[in-house]
Amino acid sequence: MPLKYTEILTGLSAPRLKTYRKICPSPSTTLDAIKAHFLLxxxxxxxxxxxxxxxxxxxxxxxxAILNKSGNASWYSTLPVSQQSKDAVTQALVLAQREVxxxxxxxxxxxxxxxxxxxxxxxxxxxxxxxxSFFWDPHTLAxxxxxxxxxxxIATLFLRLKEVNDLRNRLFHHExxxxxxxxxxxxxxxxxxxxxxxxxxxxxxWLSAEQSSLLKAWGFQGRFYMACDKTRFDxxxx
Numbered sequence: 001m002p003l004k005y006t007e008i009l010t011g012l013s014a015p016r017l018k019t020y021r022k023i024c025p026s027p028s029t030t031l032d033a034i035k036a037h038f039l040l041x042x043x044x045x046x047x048x049x050x051x052x053x054x055x056x057x058x059x060x061x062x063x064x065a066i067l068n069k070s071g072n073a074s075w076y077s078t079l080p081v082s083q084q085s086k087d088a089v090t091q092a093l094v095l096a097q098r099e100v101x102x103x104x105x106x107x108x109x110x111x112x113x114x115x116x117x118x119x120x121x122x123x124x125x126x127x128x129x130x131x132x133s134f135f136w137d138p139h140t141l142a143x144x145x146x147x148x149x150x151x152x153x154i155a156t157l158f159l160r161l162k163e164v165n166d167l168r169n170r171l172f173h174h175e176x177x178x179x180x181x182x183x184x185x186x187x188x189x190x191x192x193x194x195x196x197x198x199x200x201x202x203x204x205x206w207l208s209a210e211q212s213s214l215l216k217a218w219g220f221q222g223r224f225y226m227a228c229d230k231t232r233f234d235x236x237x238x
Contacts, residue, residue, distance in 0.1 A: 008034055019176055023186050036186060039233050043193050044177060046224040050200040050215060051168050055116045057207045058144075058161070062119050063111050065143035069135070073107040076114070079135070081126050088118040116168055120161035128154050148206045160203055167196060190228050197224055 012034070020040070021033035066075050076089050092113035096105045127135040136154055148157065170177045177196065178189040201221065205212040215221060 012037060019179060023183060023189050025186075035233055036189075039186075039230075040176065040178060040189055040193070043190065043224070043227045044171065046220065046227060047167070047171055047177070047197065047200065049220050050197070050204055051164065051171065053211055053215065054164055054200065054204050054207065055119075055168070057204070057211060058116070058119050059111065059114070061144045061207060062122055065140045066122075066135070068143060069137075069140050074110075076107075076110060080118075080122075082121065082124075085118055085121060088114055117165050120158070120165045123154060123158040123161060125155075125158075145206045147209050152206075157206075160199070164200065164203055167200070186230060186233060190230060194225075194228060 017030065017033040017037060020036040021028045021030070024032035024036050066079065067073055070079070072078070076092075080086050080089060089110070092110045093105070095113045096109045100109060123136065141148070141154060145157065167177055178192045180192065183189050183192060201212060201215070204215065
């Protein structure tokens with residue numbers, strides 16, 4: 001049964017497909033753009049699991065490290081110094097209060113509602129370079145990132161976490177995460193996605209080598225690289 005490409009085009013929108021058409025072999029067609037869209041989105045779906053693991057482990061291990069050093073399960077009420085982080089805590093408290101009634105809110109019920117960006121920015125400058133809010137000594141940092149290379153500075157670690165946060169936000173807002181000014185072809189786009197995926201797996205390893213090994217053992221990485229096979233673009237559609 002022939003595909004109704006006009007209907008597909010309407011659903012995806014011409015402006016969105018324009019981004020994909022630019023990286024298709026010239027002269028490109030609407031069909032080429034649709035195929036590139038589905039190919040790259042098939043690759044992109046494999047980012048969800050490593051990002052989810054990084055988010056969960058970063059939250060839990062950062063919380064455990066701060067709790068161990070401060071001895072205060074409600075540290076989020078006093079430690080954050082930026083207004084954005086304070087606002088994130090307020091929002092998490094409001095969400096917890098909506099879902100919990102008849103008893104006091106437990107610290108874990110607040111912690112689990114703090115978004116990835118909050119945890120990434122707990123490694124920002126003010127928590128490592130100033131006297132009043134200094135927090136990350138080598139022992140505490142090792143609790144959160146037990147496999148961090150010794151030569152990797154916390155400043156570089158923070159930049160990598162910001163990259164993951166940006167990637168996460170673009171992914172969850174359905175933006176083409178491969179799209180950059182230097183992407184001129186489908187090969188460039190796939191190479192960009194491979195590099196981003198490998199960066200994610202590296203950050204995951206810094207947090208937990210066992211979780212990274214499990215990701216590989218379950219075949220997630222293998223399926224990602226299978227999805228990156230560009231020959232799929234040349235398959236005949238209906």
